[in-house]
Amino acid sequence: MTTIVSILHVILALAMSPLLIGVINRVKAGFAGRQGQPLFQPYFDLAKLLRKGAVYSRTTTWIFRAAPVVGLAGAMVAVVLVPLGGLPGLLAFPGDLVVLAYVLGTTRFMTVLAALDTGSAFEGMGASREVQFSLLAEPVLLLSLAALGVCTRSLALSDIYAGLFAGGAGGVAATAAMVAAALLLVLLAENARIPVDDPNTHLELTMIHEVMVLDHGGVDLACIQYGAGVKLWVFSALLVGAAAPCRTGVAFADLALGVGGVFAVAVVVGVVESCMARLRLVRVPQMLVVGGVLAIAALLWALR
Amino acid sequence: MDVLSDMLVMLLVLTNLRLLSSSRIGACIHTVAIQGVLLGAIALAVSPATLSIKLVALTLATVAVKAVLLPWLLRRAVRGAGVSREVEPIVGFTASTIVGALLLGLCFLISRPLQASAPAGIGKTLIPGAMFTTLSGLFLIVSRRKALTQVLGYLTMENGVYVFGASLAVREPLLVELGILLDVFVGVFVMGIVIYQINREFDHIDTDRLSVLKD
Numbered sequence: 321m322t323t324i325v326s327i328l329h330v331i332l333a334l335a336m337s338p339l340l341i342g343v344i345n346r347v348k349a350g351f352a353g354r355q356g357q358p359l360f361q362p363y364f365d366l367a368k369l370l371r372k373g374a375v376y377s378r379t380t381t382w383i384f385r386a387a388p389v390v391g392l393a394g395a396m397v398a399v400v401l402v403p404l405g406g407l408p409g410l411l412a413f414p415g416d417l418v419v420l421a422y423v424l425g426t427t428r429f430m431t432v433l434a435a436l437d438t439g440s441a442f443e444g445m446g447a448s449r450e451v452q453f454s455l456l457a458e459p460v461l462l463l464s465l466a467a468l469g470v471c472t473r474s475l476a477l478s479d480i481y482a483g484l485f486a487g488g489a490g491g492v493a494a495t496a497a498m499v500a501a502a503l504l505l506v507l508l509a510e511n512a513r514i515p516v517d518d519p520n521t522h523l524e525l526t527m528i529h530e531v532m533v534l535d536h537g538g539v540d541l542a543c544i545q546y547g548a549g550v551k552l553w554v555f556s557a558l559l560v561g562a563a564a565p566c567r568t569g570v571a572f573a574d575l576a577l578g579v580g581g582v583f584a585v586a587v588v589v590g591v592v593e594s595c596m597a598r599l600r601l602v603r604v605p606q607m608l609v610v611g612g613v614l615a616i617a618a619l620l621w622a623l624r
Numbered sequence: 625m626d627v628l629s630d631m632l633v634m635l636l637v638l639t640n641l642r643l644l645s646s647s648r649i650g651a652c653i654h655t656v657a658i659q660g661v662l663l664g665a666i667a668l669a670v671s672p673a674t675l676s677i678k679l680v681a682l683t684l685a686t687v688a689v690k691a692v693l694l695p696w697l698l699r700r701a702v703r704g705a706g707v708s709r710e711v712e713p714i715v716g717f718t719a720s721t722i723v724g725a726l727l728l729g730l731c732f733l734i735s736r737p738l739q740a741s742a743p744a745g746i747g748k749t750l751i752p753g754a755m756f757t758t759l760s761g762l763f764l765i766v767s768r769r770k771a772l773t774q775v776l777g778y779l780t781m782e783n784g785v786y787v788f789g790a791s792l793a794v795r796e797p798l799l800v801e802l803g804i805l806l807d808v809f810v811g812v813f814v815m816g817i818v819i820y821q822i823n824r825e826f827d828h829i830d831t832d833r834l835s836v837l838k839d
Binding site for chain 1: 732
């Protein structure tokens with residue numbers, strides 16, 4: 321029964337993750353007083369990109385062609401590992417939180433390599449920034465998950481999230497709240513959302529993630545954009561599990577609640593993007609350090 | 625009650641981290657005011673089940689002084705001095721935040737023995753939280769240059785001491801509590817006037833530049 325629901329979660333995640341981007345765009349449009357693009361525009365974009373061919377520079381090697389596929393594969397592995405709310409992930413074993421962090425790390429590594437492979441100084445600059453910020457974001461993710469792990473005395477993500485609020489929400493409320501705040505900061509940084517990076521700019525010297533994928537086109541770009549959506553789903557699921565103590569015990573109800581929570585996270589991201597300006601580049605590390613300190617405080621709270 | 629005080633102490637710790645990481649003096653004053661409200665809430669949350677009128681009145685007086693009166697005085701001093709930002713502190717803001725995390729760890733570590741002798745039912749985070757508030761106030765005093773931020777550090781330190789008293793359920797006589805409150809009030813009052821005078825005399829409120837005395 322639980323396995324069926326877990327499989328259903330993976331299918332839903334793969335089917336609906338572009339919709340998350342659509343929801344974010346609609347929220348932003350609403351705040352700006354525009355009607356905005358259709359909710360399903362990301363799907364149309366993907367369909368358009370899939371019909372196109374790609375042009376490869378002679379400078380590039382096989383790494384450039386492999387990176388989008390590895391990126392998408394990594395995001396898919398992550399979605400198999402990640403639990404949604406109290407629902408276990410499809411694959412669960414002790415230590416899978418480290419696997420999750422480093423599967424995501426591998427996809428980033430490949431994107432960075434591909435960016436360097438193009439031989440463009442502009443993309444190299446983006447790669448340098450991406451690595452600098454992920455260096456700070458990764459410990460925050462691991463420390464947050466470690467704090468939750470200490471709370472539940474387990475190392476498997478699914479056990480952690482299933483057991484987190486099992487003994488009543490009271491004892492872990494402070495830890496979970498701080499972890500949720502830290503995870504929100506990681507989500508914004510890792511998915512290149514606004515306080516860190518602006519997903520809409522394409523010609524600015526200040527952007528981070530978008531600059532690395534400038535040379536990709538056609539199917540490769542579709543892989544990258546779809547992978548970005550799936551990655552956003554993974555982080556949202558992690559955040560929902562820590563932020564919302566709703567566990568009904570009925571698997572299908574939990575699934576519905578979890579999916580609703582993921583879309584609520586998308587709305588929150590849209591609101592944050594509408595209300596905040598992008599931080600100056602030198603301020604981004606400070607924001608991530610604050611996230612790290614929150615995670616450390618949560619860990620200390622759990623260890624008390 | 626335990627969950628409530630746990631959440632309140634968490635908020636207290638977060639206000640301290642905000643004080644350590646923010647460069648805007650206005651925001652810092654606001655944070656100290658929030659801290660004043662939290663103090664009152666914590667004192668009521670950890671007190672024994674029976675709320676006496678004296679306790680409630682004292683808490684209300686504390687909140688009124690720490691969350692309304694002192695921030696108002698400090699805002700006036702900010703307007704008078706025309707300084708809105710702490711520029712170039714001795715320890716940078718990112719470094720201060722990291723130091724804050726280390727201090728928090730230290731507080732959890734050294735409060736273990738104290739925890740054993742603490743009265744039962746105050747939760748395991750209250751004593752480290754109080755210590756952290758005191759230490760981060762102290763750190764603010766030594767790591768910032770502007771006299772105003774140092775006054776904020778002094779206030780934070782005093783807040784920590786207050787939570788410590790509340791957590792150990794040490795109830796001083798009414799007169800002593802009022803005396804402490806008056807002390808802090810007069811202290812900040814005098815500091816506000818001194819800041820104004822320093823600013824008028826030297827056109828800045830950087831305390832490290834005051835150490836070079838001229839006649």
